[in-house]
Amino acid sequence: MTAPAARVCVLGPSGRMGRAVIEAAAGRSEVRITAAVDRADAPGLGTRVADMVITTDIAAALEASDVYIDFTSPAATRAVAALARTRSRAAVIGTTGLGAEDEAAIAALAEVAPVVVAANFSLGVNLMLGLVRTAARALGPEWDAEIVETHHRAKRDAPSGTALMIGRAIAAGHDVAYDTVKRHTRDGDVGARPRGEIGVASVRGGDVIGEHTAVFFGPAERIEITHRASSRAIFAAGALRAAAWVVGKPPGRYDMLAVLGLA
Ligand code: NAD
Numbered sequence: 001m002t003a004p005a006a007r008v009c010v011l012g013p014s015g016r017m018g019r020a021v022i023e024a025a026a027g028r029s030e031v032r033i034t035a036a037v038d039r040a041d042a043p044g045l046g047t048r049v050a051d052m053v054i055t056t057d058i059a060a061a062l063e064a065s066d067v068y069i070d071f072t073s074p075a076a077t078r079a080v081a082a083l084a085r086t087r088s089r090a091a092v093i094g095t096t097g098l099g100a101e102d103e104a105a106i107a108a109l110a111e112v113a114p115v116v117v118a119a120n121f122s123l124g125v126n127l128m129l130g131l132v133r134t135a136a137r138a139l140g141p142e143w144d145a146e147i148v149e150t151h152h153r154a155k156r157d158a159p160s161g162t163a164l165m166i167g168r169a170i171a172a173g174h175d176v177a178y179d180t181v182k183r184h185t186r187d188g189d190v191g192a193r194p195r196g197e198i199g200v201a202s203v204r205g206g207d208v209i210g211e212h213t214a215v216f217f218g219p220a221e222r223i224e225i226t227h228r229a230s231s232r233a234i235f236a237a238g239a240l241r242a243a244a245w246v247v248g249k250p251p252g253r254y255d256m257l258a259v260l261g262l263a
Contacts, residue, residue: 119161136173
């Protein structure tokens with residue numbers, strides 16, 4: 001017997017990712033969009049998506065769903081996680097630029113419900129994390145590791161959440177804590193590059209959906225591992241897969257590798 005479709009609440013349905021999630025859900029049997037919630041000043045409020053009227057009533061939306069998908073802003077992610085905690089509602093969270101308070105709200109939700117959190121829901125980037133970790137481990141900190149990320153001009157946070165995941169994967173390959181070796185952009189007289197530093201440069205412009213390159217500079221040779229997203233549909237499909245997977249799991253925080261069976 002096949003499992004019933006997971007009932008999904010989409011946050012921010014008028015946003016870039018919210019729209020992509022709703023489009024990707026059409027024609028999928030494992031998920032059904034049952035609620036769509038946006039901010040009071042969102043352009044699509046009151047209109048219909050996937051037979052749903054977009055409202056601001058998050059409490060009713062959580063009641064009508066098994067899991068919510070969140071690609072919004074850190075403040076919204078924090079507020080909705082606190083509400084979802086009172087209902088032990090499962091969550092799939094893709095918002096990036098999260099601070100300590102936002103992470104604490106997610107951790108509190110994960111005590112009572114299963115929560116998938118990923119700064120990138122694409123299969124390719126999640127595979128890339130394993131590749132860069134392997135490369136960093138094999139090459140060691142003698143090979144200078146740098147990350148370059150490029151995104152559209154509307155992106156608010158920098159470095160991207162994906163660049164941070166890549167940085168952490170390289171640091172794990174070097175057996176060091178990322179925060180002790182990271183260098184987010186350089187400006188002014190920063191001195192020569194210390195051995196083991198992991199630099200991240202952020203480029204913003206146009207409508208680039210997301211590009212990440214990890215560069216390993218060796219003596220007279222260089223390795224570059226690049227991922228380029230050319231459609232938000234890959235993130236949306238990954239988030240929907242995570243939503244169908246997470247319903248019914250024990251409380252806890254999961255990543256995309258767990259969803260993909262690669263953990
Ligand atoms: P966007 O600005 O186009 O959309 C954000 C949406 O959230 C808007 O519709 C906004 O009205 C809505 N929103 C804000 N507060 C809300 C609230 N309290 N309740 C409900 N809705 C609310 O942004 P975007 O490009 O779709 O990106 C959103 C987030 O997702 C960013 O943090 C981005 O970095 C991240 N992102 C993650 C992935 C991934 O794979 N994890 C991929 C792409 C983008």
